[in-house]
Amino acid sequence: MKRNKITVVGAGNVGATAAHWCVAKELGDVVLVDVIEGVPQGKGLDLMQSNPLEGTDCWVKGTNNYEDTADSDVCIVTAGIARKPGMSRDDLLNTNYKIVSSVAENLARYSPNTVIIVVSNPLDVMTYTAWKASGFPANRVFGQAGVLDSARFRTFVAMELGASFEDVNALVLGGHGDTMVSVLSHANVGCIPVTKLIPADRLAEIVKRTANGGAEIVNFLKTGSAFYAPSASAVQMAEAVLKDKKRILPVAAYLNGEYGAKDIYTGVPAIIGGNGVEKVLEIDLTPDEKAGLDYSIQAVRDLMKVVGLGS
Structure with a gap:
């Protein structure tokens, strides 16, 4: 039986931790790629040496060469510069555009x-x-956004209620940034609508904290950004692909008319399986939620124009 092969591009905190989650879950053998010589090799060897301790059996190879990624089943791209205090996600645009373009070309090759x-x-x-x-079909390229943002929202709701984290269900849609939309009309705790459990003013504070979730952690860390939850979110998505789980997850998917938008990637609920994004799900939104999503989509378009993307 062929073992899954997972490439993780970027051996920083997010990438190395994603590799860790992949090995811990025994999702497959891992190739950790980075441009800095020695870093992926060292972290990869260190991680592989955890196998005897954790009862796992995954090979981990650190490399600076994309040839080692050949025939990967899933590739997780974490490469790029990280945010620093006072830096918005928008500030990262031009630098990371060049990095991600090069990475995707190499992976596709x-x-x-x-x-x-x-x-x-x-x-x-x-x-x-x-x-x-990459030149790939749109279903085979998607982004980790809503899984992380929804996890943050779910965490804050569980903290507020003193309830189990796993009993909170929620969707956060739209662009991964300040304009993201927490869909309260579809949020529940143990099948009970969240609006029945938490007063509106407290929910508004949770929604705001969710939108600023990444910045809150950056401000605490001073010299870095979040990596445990972001990497766990990406690996949950990778697992859905590798195991063809047909998970319904909020991901940055390509829209071709859904939610009234075309030729854009943004956060929407989708079925994730062996073929990547197998179906974008259109759900009913309240007028305020739909207006918020439209605003968020326009904010993404404005960013795309900076680097000449989109129609």
Whole structure:
């Protein structure tokens, strides 16, 4: 039986931790790629030496060469510069555009049948960038945004109620940034609508904290950004592909008329399976939620124009 092969591009905190989650879940053998010599090799060897301790059996190869990524089943792209205090996701645009374009071209060259999951920021624009640079069908390139943002919202709701984290269900849609939309009309805790459990003013504060979730962590860390939850989110998406799980997850998917938008990647609920994004799901939104999503989509378009993307 052929073992899955997972490439993780970028051996920084997000990439190395994504590789860790992949090994911990025994999703497959991992190739960790980075431009800095020695870093992926060292982290890869260190991670592989955890196998005897954790009872896992995954090979991990650190490399600076994309040839080692050949025939990967899934590629997780974390490459790019990270945010610093006071830096918005928008500030990352031009630098990461060049990085992600090069990465996607290399991945497509050596793994023409792979599925690419983008984590690099600004997320929605970088996912579109990877799609264009790879030349892949849109369903085989998608981005990690809503899974992370929804996890943050779910965490804050569980904290507010003193409830189990796993009993909170929620969707956060739109662009991965300040304009994201927490869909309260579809949020519940143990099947009970969240609006029945938490007062409107407290919910508004949770929605705001969710939108600023990444910045809150950046401000605490001073010299870095979040990596545990972002990497876990990307690996949940990779697992859905590798195991053909047909998970319904909020991801940055390509829209071709859904939600009234075309030729853009943004956060929407979708069925994720062996073929990547197998179907974008259109759900009913309240007028305020739909207006918020439209505004968020326009914000993504404005960013795309900076680097000449989109129609």
